[in-house]
Amino acid sequence: MDRNIARLRNRLDGLGVSLRPHLKTAKSVEVARCVMNSPEGPAMVSTLKEAEQFAAAGVRDIIYAVGITPAKLARVAQLLEGGVDLAVILDTVEQARAVAEVSRQTGVRIPALIEIDCDGHRSGVRPTNQVQLVEIGQALAAGAELRGVLTHAGDSYRGGGAEALQHCAEVERLAVVDAARILQHAGLPCPVVSVGSTPTAHHATDLMGVTEVRAGVFVFFDLVMAGIGVCQVDDIALSVLATVIGHQREKGWIVTDGGWMALSRDRGTSKQTVDQGYGLVCDVNGTPYPDIIVADANQEHGILAARAGSNARLPDLAVGDRVRLLPNHACATAAQHGSYNVVRGSSHVVEAHWTRFGGW
Amino acid sequence: MDRNIARLRNRLDGLGVSLRPHLKTAKSVEVARCVMNSPEGPAMVSTLKEAEQFAAAGVRDIIYAVGITPAKLARVAQLLEGGVDLAVILDTVEQARAVAEVSRQTGVRIPALIEIDCDGHRSGVRPTNQVQLVEIGQALAAGAELRGVLTHAGDSYRGGGAEALQHCAEVERLAVVDAARILQHAGLPCPVVSVGSTPTAHHATDLMGVTEVRAGVFVFFDLVMAGIGVCQVDDIALSVLATVIGHQREKGWIVTDGGWMALSRDRGTSKQTVDQGYGLVCDVNGTPYPDIIVADANQEHGILAARAGSNARLPDLAVGDRVRLLPNHACATAAQHGSYNVVRGSSHVVEAHWTRFGGW
Structure with a gap:
């Protein structure tokens, strides 16, 4: 940021x-x-x-x-x-x-x-x-x-x-x-x-x-801005941490507890050259898994899968492992949360909690 | 309800x-x-x-x-x-x-x-x-x-x-x-x-x-449920009040202050037989204007227009007039708000404020 x-x-x-x-x-x-x-x-x-x-x-x-x-x-x-x-x-x-x-x-x-x-x-x-x-x-x-x-x-x-x-x-x-x-x-x-x-x-x-x-x-910044070339993916300073809750291996799915309530329903990349689904999946340090996206989302479930047309392999993640999800649209994703956990670079140490507000 | x-x-x-x-x-x-x-x-x-x-x-x-x-x-x-x-x-x-x-x-x-x-x-x-x-x-x-x-x-x-x-x-x-x-x-x-x-x-x-x-x-209930026949539009017990803030008459648009922050980004009706955009537009009493929908939404702007393919006429609304918007997905729309204004039937009298919470 x-x-x-x-x-x-x-x-x-x-x-x-x-x-x-x-x-x-x-x-x-x-x-x-x-x-x-x-x-x-x-x-x-x-x-x-x-x-x-x-x-x-x-x-x-x-x-x-x-x-x-x-x-x-x-x-x-x-x-x-x-x-x-x-x-x-x-x-x-x-x-x-x-x-x-x-x-x-x-x-x-x-x-x-x-x-x-x-x-x-x-x-x-x-x-x-x-x-x-x-x-x-x-x-x-x-x-x-x-x-x-x-x-x-x-x-x-x-x-x-x-x-x-x-x-x-x-x-x-x-x-x-x-x-x-x-x-x-x-x-x-x-x-x-x-x-x-x-x-x-x-x-x-x-x-x-x-x-x-x-x-x-x-x-x-966010994936929409990266998609139009205004920033790099690495510039995105807002992410959502989610935890793996299961697998549907024969379908190539990892299921997490990061659904649209955490990410928002924003699908701003759906009309861009690269559709990022509901978000791009990174390891917990913020390094993207190539071509792994949140392919679908329910309220509190996110389905991680390879992007359509890609033959990327799913990362080897167990129940309880965490992933970092980059959002399509920072304004919409941030609005789903009551505060920010502030970290420096790829550190996991939360240095501060900054509250945010909503409403009119 | x-x-x-x-x-x-x-x-x-x-x-x-x-x-x-x-x-x-x-x-x-x-x-x-x-x-x-x-x-x-x-x-x-x-x-x-x-x-x-x-x-x-x-x-x-x-x-x-x-x-x-x-x-x-x-x-x-x-x-x-x-x-x-x-x-x-x-x-x-x-x-x-x-x-x-x-x-x-x-x-x-x-x-x-x-x-x-x-x-x-x-x-x-x-x-x-x-x-x-x-x-x-x-x-x-x-x-x-x-x-x-x-x-x-x-x-x-x-x-x-x-x-x-x-x-x-x-x-x-x-x-x-x-x-x-x-x-x-x-x-x-x-x-x-x-x-x-x-x-x-x-x-x-x-x-x-x-x-x-x-x-x-x-x-x-919501428009997705109405779209699959589980309820009637008249059963929908959650709505968002928005106010007209302008017109783009040559385009057939009414602009309101009800954008996706108030409605959510949910487009659950987009794959249904009748696409309701970001929501169905009613008068302030809850009577739908035939074929008038929230055709597009920005964060705090909603664009009301006739549904694509319809020749419905826009209602005659002035700046300051209010409309009632029925949501695609009640769970997602409610999540954008901190409380409910409780009314009885089509009454405008708010009988109670019920708070809601978010977060994990």
């Missing part, structure tokens, strides 16, 4: 842009403190619960990165009144009006960024939609604080090689730089120009006009 | 067999008390954490239904010493020897059931493997307590219609009845003959020789 954090930090330092880590991956105060520039942030969160928990731990500069709804604004205003600079995001005039209205009612100018859709992946205003952008900006300015623009190149998770990811990063940059220019031409402020995804953060070569980069999963 | 519990209870009463509910679905003391015959059980669990939590709540008759490993036997012995009748399951001679050895060391005869493989789904000894069965039984009898045999027709989740499920139930019954007979012929005891899965529990017509039926997901 330390190496992954240093790698992205060095990269962004070289590009002259600051990092706003997305804390939704780890949901842990200890991890947040390892990855943020300072104990006060900046940071990004995916739920108001995260905003509240990290605020309670001293974080003061937060963006809540899921489109705001009117019913959530009371909790936003409360954090702002408590001295936390919590910005919201939105992509409709209706939301902008609600944010401005609550700002006027509470006397707290809620900071808001306009979400820009750079690749058709999810939410946001297309940067070509100048009319809507300016209308949202003006609605916000009438009471709230227009903080800037923000986008997320969700399509970068599809990979496609280094060149494709460089292109994604440039598309992401251009979308917000264009949007910022439109707002500024309309006489509106746009101090923050925010981009981010782990693949684009690791492939952008030019971030001119961008003020900050957001990324989350780079802290732990 | 009350109706679902009454339905299975009435059915099993008619067949003259007792119910051992699997508490892994709800992981809640309050739900457990609704579904168990008595506050003391019987009950089934999928982790030692569940055994410990339910024991602390007064449950005294528990089977831990994941193959035991030597390292877990200390916790098992501790519960037994505390007056909880906790039985383990296993399918190898090595496990049986370890259980007998710890029984001798601690002076606590650990009850153990031999897991039988009725359908090749996962773990267990084939009932045709008489030599292995007797060897395990004898290894157990040398110190531990051979409590009986147990099987789970995991293949029943594939459905195939009422006749196929009746057949699954009969295969499940025969597997353990045969295994019990083999043990008894070898002079070994076999007081418990246990079968169970929600689909077979609802389709068995004859349970001769069986002493108990286990089932879990029947408490809440």
Whole structure:
């Protein structure tokens, strides 16, 4: 984890842009403190619960990165009144009006960024939609604080090689730089120009006009990121320990107590070139057994087998032996657990337990 | 939930067999008390954490239904010493020897059931493997307590219609009845003959020789169970409330804040006749919008759209409006939440909050 954090930090330092880590991956105060520039942030969160928990731990500069709804604004205003600079995001005039209205009612100018859709992946205003952008900006300015623009190149998770990811990063940059220019031409402020995804953060070569980069999963990495070439398998800093509970030798199965409850149901590698099943199987020190994956999972059972098409031999493991499973998707796997057992390198000594939280 | 519990209870009463509910679905003391015959059980669990939590709540008759490993036997012995009748399951001679050895060391005869493989789904000894069965039984009898045999027709989740499920139930019954007979012929005891899965529990017509039926997901039901005809959509007693956060109208999308963190990554209906995406979309009262599903999900974003091939129109929902999402797999979705908001019928009044726990 330390190496992954240093790698992205060095990269962004070289590009002259600051990092706003997305804390939704780890949901842990200890991890947040390892990855943020300072104990006060900046940071990004995916739920108001995260905003509240990290605020309670001293974080003061937060963006809540899921489109705001009117019913959530009371909790936003409360954090702002408590001295936390919590910005919201939105992509409709209706939301902008609600944010401005609550700002006027509470006397707290809620900071808001306009979400820009750079690749058709999810939410946001297309940067070509100048009319809507300016209308949202003006609605916000009438009471709230227009903080800037923000986008997320969700399509970068599809990979496609280094060149494709460089292109994604440039598309992401251009979308917000264009949007910022439109707002500024309309006489509106746009101090923050925010981009981010782990693949684009690791492939952008030019971030001119961008003020900050957001990324989350780079802290732990996972098999999906390895599959698109953003990290090596050896960089994956999150794993699940499971214990062998039986064999079905004639089928080529080893059965463990690491099922989807421990790994999550995420099958993010299923559409990649190499399908890792529910996870890649390593010995207890973290060295992968070639082509041995968690081929299937029930709630508390994982079936280890050779990857389809491979003639890899199963490792010689007895009931009670342990294996280390690397996850498809760190955010999803970590969410199945209440805490992290912190080890150094391939050591088995647990140096600390870092709690994580869930909920909304 | 009350109706679902009454339905299975009435059915099993008619067949003259007792119910051992699997508490892994709800992981809640309050739900457990609704579904168990008595506050003391019987009950089934999928982790030692569940055994410990339910024991602390007064449950005294528990089977831990994941193959035991030597390292877990200390916790098992501790519960037994505390007056909880906790039985383990296993399918190898090595496990049986370890259980007998710890029984001798601690002076606590650990009850153990031999897991039988009725359908090749996962773990267990084939009932045709008489030599292995007797060897395990004898290894157990040398110190531990051979409590009986147990099987789970995991293949029943594939459905195939009422006749196929009746057949699954009969295969499940025969597997353990045969295994019990083999043990008894070898002079070994076999007081418990246990079968169970929600689909077979609802389709068995004859349970001769069986002493108990286990089932879990029947408490809440879900879209997978509806897809194989074990329940109606209207029986599903677990849902996730989400709020509309935006639209991508030209794509036919409504975006909500109910993503996979709230629903789980489970895509259990993806191989069924009707693929429900990440969940079926209902109005806030629980009435489904025909053919509108959670077509895609990110961590905290759900994309509502018409099912592929349908020309259903999206409901007219504004930012801030709420929808109720029915899950593919109740066990997986419930696991994403720390508590249940308990409502009666389609009422919106939350009558209680029932906490649930996770972990191992």
